[in-house]
Amino acid sequence: MRILLVAAPGVGHLLPAVPTMWAARAAGHEILVATTGPSLDMAVRSGLPAVDVSPDGSATAGYHQLAPRALARRTAGEHATEGDPAAQWQGMTAAFGSSWSAVRDHRPAEDADFLASLFAVSGRMIDGTVRIARDWRADLLVFTSFLAAGEIAATAVGIPSVLHGMGLPHPPATGLLGVLDDVATRHGVADRLEPPAAVVDLCPEILRPPRSARGLPLRYVPYNGGALLSDVVCAVPRRPRICLTMGSVLPGAGVDEVVQSAITVAAARDAEVVLAVDTPDETIRRRLPSNVIVSGWVPLSSVLPHCSVVVHHGGSGTTFTAFAHGTPQLVLPRMADQPLNADAVRRSGSGVVLAERDLDVATLTSSLDHVLGSADIRRSCALVRAEIEAMPGPEALLVRLAELGGRQASPPAPRGQADPARSAAPGSAD
Structure with missing residues (x-):
């Protein structure tokens, strides 16, 4: 199975999925990372093949503008440590289940501007993601939290998508995809977007926010890249x-x-x-x-x-x-x-x-x-x-991902024996 991992430019979005991709490679699957900016360099440093889906730098520039905007708002830092945790969670994530018009009309202007900017980053990655998913003939698209490129690109190519969590169970952001109506229309999927077929959930029950949904459980494996230590x-x-x-x-x-x-x-x-x-x-x-x-x-x-x-x-x-x-x-x-x-x-x-x-x-x-x-x-x-530590490892998850990708999990082909998947896509490489 060919798994295309699509990650936002920030390395914090990529790193939680790296151990999953390593496990998939060890099980004989082919992996390709589609990202840009700092995440591109980190993917390569992590030993994963990667491709730049925003080589003009526009997505990276947009991502780096998010932190100053969020800090200028200050509302999260001032108020999020007060009050009912359930209400905090609902308030932070409610927009992700709303239509873009509802967010724009009913949330503070600075909130709507921040969310629009967040989704504009992945909007600049969608064209490149669709192109590589088709050319590489991906079977499954795995994307990270807060990345709108996942559903649009997977629907355009006609393959299932899976949302890979970062920690706490952020919900799919399908409602906010209206920010990218022009992009979805250009790819012919504006009225038929497919939500993620599954959500990889790294959150243990002891940390789960009140009333948040559960996904496919997976043990959190710390990974922060490599470095020369003193x-x-x-x-x-x-x-x-x-x-x-x-x-x-x-x-x-x-x-x-x-x-x-x-x-x-x-x-x-x-x-x-x-x-x-x-x-x-x-x-x-x-x-x-x-x-x-x-x-x-x-x-x-x-x-x-x-x-x-x-x-x-x-x-x-x-x-x-x-x-x-x-x-x-x-x-x-x-x-x-x-x-x-x-x-x-x-x-x-x-x-x-x-x-x-x-x-x-x-x-x-x-x-x-x-x-x-x-x-x-x-x-x-x-x-x-x-x-x-008691949560399941990647073995059961990979079986489920293989089912979603239309294949049964299997070991790599013996040396000297052709891999049918590779033969079907000349020029692809892992």
Whole structure:
């Protein structure tokens, strides 16, 4: 079976699906990643064949504009850590089940503008995705959360699609595809879009938001790319280790003041601080205390097992990697789905969440000390980790994907024997 993975430009969208694609390759399936921007480079670094579906850079440029827009709105960071979690979840995801006209007419203008911009990014990827899906003769299209290119491209080519989750179960965004009516019309699918045939669900029940739907369960396997690690980071620390990261987007979106406050608080503890921020401001670098190690982008799965706490922004990959390793968390959410991930941390008892207005040194200090010293938080983290480890691996999922792709799962053909699928598509390569 040929599986085409379509991912947004941001690496946080791609990384949760990489272990699934590795498992599929090991089972004898052919994999191709269709993406652009940072995700393209990460796919290649992950050992997966990839193709650029927006070589003019328009999708990547649009993606990089999303973070400043979301930060300017501030509404998520200000309000998402208050009130009923069920209401928060419904409020964040309701738009994804609505028609675009309803979103445009009934939500604040800045919300509608942000959602339109989000979908415009994948709109710039659809033409290239349709072309490669046809030329490569894909059997199944797997796409990542918040990517409208999935349903349109799969329907245009006439193959089933599968939504691959990132962590919490974000719903399919079929309702918002109206943003891309012109693209869907150009490909002849405006009135016959097929929703995903299945949703790959990485969320354990202990973290599931109230009233959210369940999909095909799959254990979350932490993957953050490869990197050359220093001996210091690899070594088991002799005192508590604190990891500080702001993910792959926020460091370039004007959050240096948040990073500086967190460094000040963490470095004042009798602890070792790993600063996993890709390009911290040079003025920050010059003022770093001796117990701070600047690692840059680093696979968190290599660092968090030895950490007493991770201080972070609430990105899906960071949050779920910490869940999977049982690492206590101090979450400072700012935008997009970060408040939702932070709420999962709070509901599960796995850490502490601070709203943007609470990011003063005194509150940060007391919160970090609480997380470092709380046996209750450590017990809750162990419960979440155990439930994730008990979830099914990719074997059963691959059987289901093979059924959706119209083939039975089978081992690769013996050496010297022609693979019928390859023979049917001359020029294709894995």
